[in-house]
Amino acid sequence: YTSGGxxxxxxxxxxxxxxxYISQSFTFTLDGDPGPAVQNLSAEGVYANTxxxxxxxxxxxxxxxxxxxxxxxKAIAPTGMVIDLDGNIVVRCSFDGPVDMxxxxxxxxxxxxxxxxxxxxxxxxxGSVLSAEHTAGGHNLDLDPSGRFVASGEFQEExxxxxxxxTVILIVRSVFARRNCTSRVSTACLRFTLPTTRGTGVGxxxxxxx
Numbered sequence: 001y002t003s004g005g006x007x008x009x010x011x012x013x014x015x016x017x018x019x020x021y022i023s024q025s026f027t028f029t030l031d032g033d034p035g036p037a038v039q040n041l042s043a044e045g046v047y048a049n050t051x052x053x054x055x056x057x058x059x060x061x062x063x064x065x066x067x068x069x070x071x072x073x074k075a076i077a078p079t080g081m082v083i084d085l086d087g088n089i090v091v092r093c094s095f096d097g098p099v100d101m102x103x104x105x106x107x108x109x110x111x112x113x114x115x116x117x118x119x120x121x122x123x124x125x126x127g128s129v130l131s132a133e134h135t136a137g138g139h140n141l142d143l144d145p146s147g148r149f150v151a152s153g154e155f156q157e158e159x160x161x162x163x164x165x166x167t168v169i170l171i172v173r174s175v176f177a178r179r180n181c182t183s184r185v186s187t188a189c190l191r192f193t194l195p196t197t198r199g200t201g202v203g204x205x206x207x208x209x210x
Contacts, residue, residue, distance in 0.1 A: 005026060005029070006026065007024055008026075008048075009024040010022070010023045013082065013089070016087070019054060019057060020054070021055075021083070021089055022053045023052050023078035023091050024078065025048035025075075025077040026041075026043055026051060029041065029042050032053060035059060035061060039064065044068040045069070045073060045074055047074065048077040049066060049069075050066070050067050050091070050093055052078075052089070052123065065123065067093075067101055067103055069095050069099045074095075074096055075095065076095035076099050078091050078092065079092045079093060084147060084149070089124075090122045092141045093120075094116060094117070095118075096112055096115060096117070098111045098112075099119075101129060110132055113134075118134070119134055120132070
């Protein structure tokens with residue numbers, strides 16, 4: 001529960017050992033332990049922080065990982081989560097301020113370039129942070145039968161769909177009008193792999209399309 005704020009919990013995801021992963025956004029103070037113990041976590045700023053929790057099959061807390069955007073009025077919130085074939089957890093997050101995706105002593109900094117950006121945050125089953133990469137805006141994240149990630153999202157004007165050192169430029173091909181404004185918006189469906197070590201970039205085994 002939260003003290004004086006709110007908490008929004010996404011649908012839980014289960015691994016092959018029936019451990020439970022829960023992603024949520026929260027403000028103010030949150031008790032991160034669902035059991036009788038108390039583990040109070042304090043949110044930074046007044047908007048959403050992100051918390052990823054792992055529970056044992058009996059509900060025992062195994063670990064929490066808390067990240068936040070820098071800035072009093074900035075936020076980061078989870079928008080999807082999957083477990084890959086190696087048991088790594090990938091959380092899709094929306095953020096609008098600089099964020100260190102490593103809640104430990106290390107640093108893994110991301111900075112939004114489009115106002116509100118999306119990222120893919122990968123952790124191992126023991127809670128170690130493996131990577132964090134930009135991606136297109138959206139809420140869908142899944143695995144295909146081969147274990148590659150599949151995501152869809154919206155982008156404006158031009159978008160580099162490869163968050164690694166490579167470049168895959170997608171260009172909006174239509175104009176979308178609504179009410180009193182006209183904007184160039186398109187949708188990308190991406191199939192890709194993620195690095196399991198920092199700084200290796202992202203592999204794109206198939207062509208992305210707008």
